[in-house]
Amino acid sequence: MTSVETRSRDRLLAAATTLFYERGFLATSVKEITQACGFTQGALYNHFSSKDELLYELVLDIHAELERHTIRERANAGDDPVDQFAALVAVHVTAHCQFRERSRVGNHEYRYLTSSRLVGVLDIRRRLRDQLAEVLAAGAAAGAFHLVSGSATGTARAVLDMCGLISEWFRDDGELTPLAMHRRYVELALRMAGGPPEPPHWPVLPEPPQFPGVDDA
Amino acid sequence: MTSVETRSRDRLLAAATTLFYERGFLATSVKEITQACGFTQGALYNHFSSKDELLYELVLDIHAELERHTIRERANAGDDPVDQFAALVAVHVTAHCQFRERSRVGNHEYRYLTSSRLVGVLDIRRRLRDQLAEVLAAGAAAGAFHLVSGSATGTARAVLDMCGLISEWFRDDGELTPLAMHRRYVELALRMAGGPPEPPHWPVLPEPPQFPGVDDA
């Protein structure tokens, strides 16, 4: 695959991300995606076998990147479950604040995937939740957390749900910066988990990860 | 309007609710809605001027009902802001557990409303958030809550977001009953607000409200 082919492909993915964010997958036509890149309709099929396939590749990439991010930041957080928990919450909050388009597309449009493609994405979503539940269970076992109903998965779900709608209302021109958001949500999540008011070490705000087409936006 | 006309209308709304829940507004055709009621396609236009108008009436009704419910349960909760807060959280949790279809349709499909219709629904959504923020501010002023960053609207948003995704994963055949859910989420919300571990009075699980077509499902 030559670099110009890769570039066209990434431009299509970037255009689709913005359009899916603004209107949703079903309300966006192939013509709109290709025209946003200066192409005509048929050009999309040089890079993707179908509109569904483009959605799959985009949504899978969004989830895979979030999982990589999650694994890396957890590893960097050291051995303390409270620090690991804070790091995971920070990753999710940052994703929703800094990469609103991708986060919202990932959370909204995956439901339009057809069965076999859907399974792969749901697997990642489950693993993301399990990561949080694992850390909560470890912290509870160590006496650092005191979970409502003793349920690590229940608390993990509530925390992820709390973070999952940030991209619906967060605005760059609002009064809250991504840094303020990540501190606020780490505090809220620690309260939900029955942990200390602050983590021993505050997670560093993760660097913006690179993904295809980000510099075309 | 005769009762048979009202009934057909309500059946169309009920069928649309289920289909929008399963596939979303855009993926549901007028033909599917009418066929679910044993009608042919054109019958929809005896009751609604367009597919968009049906969506608007459905989504508006879902939000209006939730607001009525909210106002009633808050009034029934007495003067204590902590009790009022618990009552409001219970209303939202109950809506998402007991009326998953309507809650999810309300939260997902309102984005497809066109501008003038959208405004009315967004107004209700803002008022629902303001109700929660009011109660949090009153409780904080009374020393019963200790809010993260001192922000009542920030905490209100986080609590509503935490509740807003319950309908995505809650299952009737799961291990959690609606009663267990409402206790768990009231506890989580009180922790987030920096309040007491339990409200002075636990809210009674609200009775299932009546809405058009519920007994046709």
Add this chain to the structure above:
DNA sequence: CCTACCGATCGGTAGG
């Protein structure tokens, strides 16, 4: 990557 085209399906309407 474009031009030209395909069948299918869409929301909506006329007339009864």
Add this chain to the structure above:
DNA sequence: CCTACCGATCGGTAGG
């Protein structure tokens, strides 16, 4: 509430 139909648009393809 049905039958029959409308123009528009959709995702996708053939051939270059």
